[in-house]
Amino acid sequence: MTDHETSADHAANGADTTPMVLAEAVSKSFGSNEVLKDISLEVRRGEVLCLVGPSGSGKSTFLRCINHLERVSSGRLSVDGQLVGYRDGGDKIYEMHPKDAAKQRRDIGMVFQRFNLFPHMTALENVMEAPVQVKGVPRAQAKARAHELLARVGLADRSDYYPAHLSGGQQQRVAIARALAMDPKLMLFDEPTSALDPELVGEVLDVMKNLAASGMTMIVVTHEMGFAREVADTLVFMDGGVVVETGDPREVLANPQRERTKAFLSKVL
Amino acid sequence: MTDNSSQAVGTTPPPGGSPVRPPAKVVKLRHPWRTVFAIVLLLIVALFVIDAAQRTAYDWPAVGKYLFDRRISEAAVFTLLLTVISMVIAIILGVVLAVMRQSENPVVKSVAWVYLWIFRGTPVYVQLVFWGLIAIIYQSIDLGIPFTDPWVSIPTTTALNAFWIAVIGLSLNEAAYMAEIVRAGLLSVDPGQNEAATALGMSWGKTMRRVVLPQAMRVIIPPTGNEVISMLKTTSLVSAVPFTLELYSRSRDISVEIFNPIPLLIVASLWYLAVTSVLMVGQYFLEKRYARGVGVRPDRPTGTVPTAAVPAVDLDLEAEADPGSMRHGGDAR
Numbered sequence: 001m002t003d004h005e006t007s008a009d010h011a012a013n014g015a016d017t018t019p020m021v022l023a024e025a026v027s028k029s030f031g032s033n034e035v036l037k038d039i040s041l042e043v044r045r046g047e048v049l050c051l052v053g054p055s056g057s058g059k060s061t062f063l064r065c066i067n068h069l070e071r072v073s074s075g076r077l078s079v080d081g082q083l084v085g086y087r088d089g090g091d092k093i094y095e096m097h098p099k100d101a102a103k104q105r106r107d108i109g110m111v112f113q114r115f116n117l118f119p120h121m122t123a124l125e126n127v128m129e130a131p132v133q134v135k136g137v138p139r140a141q142a143k144a145r146a147h148e149l150l151a152r153v154g155l156a157d158r159s160d161y162y163p164a165h166l167s168g169g170q171q172q173r174v175a176i177a178r179a180l181a182m183d184p185k186l187m188l189f190d191e192p193t194s195a196l197d198p199e200l201v202g203e204v205l206d207v208m209k210n211l212a213a214s215g216m217t218m219i220v221v222t223h224e225m226g227f228a229r230e231v232a233d234t235l236v237f238m239d240g241g242v243v244v245e246t247g248d249p250r251e252v253l254a255n256p257q258r259e260r261t262k263a264f265l266s267k268v269l
Numbered sequence: 270m271t272d273n274s275s276q277a278v279g280t281t282p283p284p285g286g287s288p289v290r291p292p293a294k295v296v297k298l299r300h301p302w303r304t305v306f307a308i309v310l311l312l313i314v315a316l317f318v319i320d321a322a323q324r325t326a327y328d329w330p331a332v333g334k335y336l337f338d339r340r341i342s343e344a345a346v347f348t349l350l351l352t353v354i355s356m357v358i359a360i361i362l363g364v365v366l367a368v369m370r371q372s373e374n375p376v377v378k379s380v381a382w383v384y385l386w387i388f389r390g391t392p393v394y395v396q397l398v399f400w401g402l403i404a405i406i407y408q409s410i411d412l413g414i415p416f417t418d419p420w421v422s423i424p425t426t427t428a429l430n431a432f433w434i435a436v437i438g439l440s441l442n443e444a445a446y447m448a449e450i451v452r453a454g455l456l457s458v459d460p461g462q463n464e465a466a467t468a469l470g471m472s473w474g475k476t477m478r479r480v481v482l483p484q485a486m487r488v489i490i491p492p493t494g495n496e497v498i499s500m501l502k503t504t505s506l507v508s509a510v511p512f513t514l515e516l517y518s519r520s521r522d523i524s525v526e527i528f529n530p531i532p533l534l535i536v537a538s539l540w541y542l543a544v545t546s547v548l549m550v551g552q553y554f555l556e557k558r559y560a561r562g563v564g565v566r567p568d569r570p571t572g573t574v575p576t577a578a579v580p581a582v583d584l585d586l587e588a589e590a591d592p593g594s595m596r597h598g599g600d601a602r
Contacts (some may be wrong), residue, residue, distance in 0.1 A: 067468055099472055116465035120483050120561050130469035133479055162561070175465075182469060227444035 018081040020045050020186055020217045021066060026075035037241040038075070040114050041220060042164030043186075043234075048212045048250060050228035051221045053238035054264060059221045060251075062238070063093075063188050063263065066219065067108040068101050079108060079186055106134060109179030113191040115171040117163040121175045123150060125158040127181045135182070142181075149177040153207050173207050189220040225269055229253055239260045240248055281528050329531035335523060336539065344519035345540045350546075351435060351504045351515060356497050358440035363447025368477065370452055383450070387446035393438070400438035401510040403429070434516075435507040443500060450492045454485030494552035498545050516540055553577040 028036040035058045043049050051059040064070040065077055068085030076093060077084055085101040086093040090103035096104075117126050127146035131137040137145075150159050153173040161173050172192055179187060189208065193201040205227050212218055212231050222228060228235050228249045235249035237256075245252060245261045252267070256262045279506055303568040335341055369381035388396070404425040411419035429437070453489070458481050504516035520533035527533075 069464060069468060102467070102472050104470075105468060110465075110468040112459055112461060113463060113466075116459070116461040118462065118465070118480055118484075120559075129479065130471065133475055134470045149411050178469070247497070 109184035359443035366448035367451035
């Protein structure tokens with residue numbers, strides 16, 4: 001994780017060994033408040049990485065930097081070998097026009113804590129919206145695919161419902177289907193179950209488990225340690241804007257090495 | 270007496286308690302004073318109507334004669350045209366100005382602010398008089414490079430007649446108000462909507478058009494309906510331009526002919542009321558259209574299903590090895 005390949009190496013190694021996400025000394029400040037300090041990490045293709053840590057540790061901000069919803073202050077963040085939202089200029093990186101950044105985001109799906117479904121569209125229309133509007137997929141084709149995706153998240157019979165008429169767990173599953181409709185190569189989950197009633201958490205985690213099993217590369221900011229233990233390949237514990245500890249989730253959860261990690265886990269487990 | 274709802278009425282008394290009583294009927298609170306007040310009001314209105322019918326100053330025969338006079342109905346059409354055209358321009362311009370005020374670009378933002386400052390800060394009547402004098406200030410409309418001979422030069426009076434000057438005056442003023450209404454609507458939309466659309470790769474324009482504006486409409490429409498009705502009445506000021514073919518100016522003209530202003534005022538008022546009523550019906554349907562998917566409207570069935578009626582997730586991929594361990598994680602929080 002700490003020894004980075006240079007971008008020249010990526011080209012030589014070919015597409016398959018390029019890490020899906022590569023963060024190189026990423027820092028981010030809001031005014032004088034430094035929320036991310038020199039974050040470096042790598043996510044392989046098909047890897048499921050869970051980001052855990054106390055609130056305010058910078059894990060959500062880091063996730064939002066990956067698809068350029070937030071600007072980084074310094075450092076490089078690339079997805080599939082390409083900087084997101086910036087153009088590489090050697091020792092400097094140059095911010096892209098928003099239109100170009102929008103194109104890059106098509107390949108990165110994101111699921112939000114508060115679902116953020118479009119309330120004026122039915123579940124089906126929510127899932128169809130981006131393929132039709134962004135990729136120009138013909139409506140009939142997008143519709144068939146949306147039905148397929150809704151069936152995949154167990155909501156085949158809810159396609160004509162507006163979000164207001166769905167439970168939180170169902171809304172979040174529609175949101176996952178909506179992100180998958182763009183055929184992303186990477187999925188970002190920002191505390192996907194934190195706004196749900198406890199009894200609805202399981203159905204969303206089930207969908208995410210199946211997605212992980214299908215080989216999707218996923219970065220999940222979560223407080224669900226059970227999910228991390230069972231599904232994640234890597235667990236990253238962040239606090240105060242730095243990565244405190246990284247490793248196999250079963251090992252980290254059972255036997256944390258750092259005092260800070262121990263203290264945090266003793267409270268949540 | 271706490272838990273006998275499940276028992277049949279009049280059967281076994283609860284052990285050691287008082288005998289079960291039959292369920293009590295609920296008597297609603299009565300409001301006799303409402304009825305009394307309504308009757309008194311009706312009497313007052315009836316008195317007023319009977320009295321008004323007998324007063325010669327109202328000149329009811331003249332009201333009847335001019336209510337469907339050709340000049341009046343034509344004037345009503347002009348009034349409606351002025352209202353609709355000015356509002357359409359004002360709404361489009363208002364959306365543009367509102368979006369400009371939300372822009373990150375400080376130049377664009379300032380332009381919108383100055384526009385609002387000028388057009389909201391001066392009375393519409395003064396603006397209309399100014400527009401009426403435009404042909405005196407700028408005798409011709411020239412196209413070309415400044416300080417050289419223009420390529421095209423049209424006398425202002427040929428390019429713009431009084432009707433279009435009135436439309437310009439009304440719509441530019443109204444746009445400033447519409448901009449604030451639209452801005453309030455844009456601000457009412459959850460920022461998460463913008464984020465979700467952006468994360469899906471939608472451009473800023475698409476996000477606005479497909480996601481933010483349709484949701485803002487719900488907040489924008491009721492005050493806009495108000496503005497339309499207000500505009501309908503403001504058209505009576507365009508005599509300042511002067512444009513005199515609309516309802517109020519026309520009825521004034523006729524009342525000068527018959528030496529009695531009162532019946533024509535009634536005629537004009539009835540027409541204004543009629544048009545307003547039609548517009549209100551239109552607003553009702555627009556509001557219904559943009560209430561899709563939001564909340565519960567008492568006048569509409571919702572089709573909501575209780576959560577419990579929804580079947581549990583059943584994914585046809587391999588059966589979950591140990592769902593218990595995940596639930597455990599959920600409980601641990």
